[in-house]
Amino acid sequence: MSGFGRSVTSYAMPLAALVMAVAVRASGLSVDVGSPSTRILVGALSCAIMFVTIFVVLDHAEAVARRVGEPYGTLVLTFAVTAIEVSIIVSMMLHGENNPTLARESVFSTVMIASTGVVGMCLALGGWRHRKQAIVRQGTSAYLAVLIALTVMTLILPTYTQTTDPGTFSAAQLGFVSVLSVLLYASFVFAQTVRHREDFIQGQPHGVSVRAAPHENVSASALLLMVGLIGIVMLAEQVAASVEDTLVAYQVTQADSIVGAMIAGLVLMPEAISAVRASLNNELQRGLNVAMGSACATIGLTIPGVAAASLLTGRGLTLGLPAADAVLLVLALFICNVSFSTERTTFLTGMVHLVVFFTYVFLIFIP
Template sequence: MSGFARSAVSYAMPLAALVTAIAVRASGLSVNQDSLNIRIIIRALSSAIMFTTIFVVLDHAEALARRVGEPYGTLVLTIAVTAIEVSIIVSMMLHGENNPTLARESVFSTVMITSTGVVGTCLMLGGWRHRKQAIVRQGTSAYLAVLIALTVMTLVLPTYTRATDTGTFSAAQLGFLSVLSVLLYTGFLFAQTVRHRDDFLEGQAHGVSTRAAPHESISASALLLVIGLIGIVMLAEQVAASIEDALVAYQVTRPMPLLGH
């Protein structure tokens, strides 16, 4: 894709997602629209625009991350990805039959795919291309320590609690672990951005700059990032309806919950 076409898409897609979402809501065409043809067209268009916008938004988030530099760039990417994932999960939970374990199963899947598939692929391709890779042990250890602690508390510990049904927390337990998780992640952010920020900087040992090119506009990337995220969140309802209805149409049975049994 040429530079002009890439730039045009990066500007157009976030705006298209927001305009489409507003138009669907303003016209009163809900996910329960009676006309099957209209419903299919709306959902297909919404899905295509949303998934394309996701890649464009992540590109803006990456440009913004390069512009602000590390370790704040990582936080920008984290917030963008989390907002997209949460919006889709919530929309899936609100549409169709009740599935209270969907959020936990989605987080479990994300952790497994990221910590094994994505990281493993990056290590393999990096070793293939560079032969030898420099890894900052302190920063990597901090990431893994927080990830393991949060994963065990939220995904493993509920299986062994006895105050309520298996796989769930009581109100007191949930409140305590929520506060503990916030404190743990806050401490990690403090270490990442203030106390031990050098442990989370990449490319310093090789003199690689993590700044963006001068022509990249931080204000434009930030604005388009926010617009795109709003559009994705608003379109997620249509996409969730499409997925749920497709599962019903193809008679795909809902599997047993992975956790809590």
């Protein structure tokens, strides 16, 4: 009976999220219309449906991932989550007045959460359960090299260019960097899935079983995965827009940072859970593939997406990080380099990442 209930939930929640999102969008209750009590009720219901759907979508994504195998499986959720983030950021860029730093804050938050929070939890929890865990050094080094190149080009370099104001690119520079970002990420995906697949695949740990889902269930999971993701995108956009309007109304100075971190946290939640599960199952490399893949995809695909939206709509886009955020980013990348320099990780390695993550969260509210 419990299995039947779970099956019904897995089919019903993606559809419920999409229906709820369409209904709320049509009424406008979450943002602009309706009494405060009604908007609070609708917002709470939207959040509840969205969070439940996130877990359901995760199950469908893992079913598809088991069928297609590694390293393709980890790309399924990565591409899906990146599509969510691009959609939310672009929608919120076009919501209300021009908000040139929202994309920067969301991308920065995604990189920090993935490289310090998610990686830290994987290393700490996996190390606590299994004492020591092995990683494929070639694969993690490739992730880190791509991530360093992309983050420096898109989040640090704009502060030092001279054609426009500090923190911004000219139209030519923005287009050039966007093309290079897509090219580098496409090259990385080609290496991960075709040319050097073995660098990203860890041997199956003893005692861990792999269950292959039936073909018909995989087809249904793929369809429900897309439906659920569309619903999550629309609900998250509405919730984030409501939060942004509330913060602006109360004149919160860190509104962009808070909303950016919220967007990143929402869209990364399925991947974070998947990565931690893999680490607890002693599949640390798969967990790192998911976490670091999110950070690379965010830079490689989200920046070009919001850049295209900025160029087409004429809305400003500020990408250069303030000095404090740039220091945190460099620190996170340096720690990743040290952590992945060996083929073994422990609980202590994860705690180092988590300390940097807690510092990042603290400075959001008390800069």
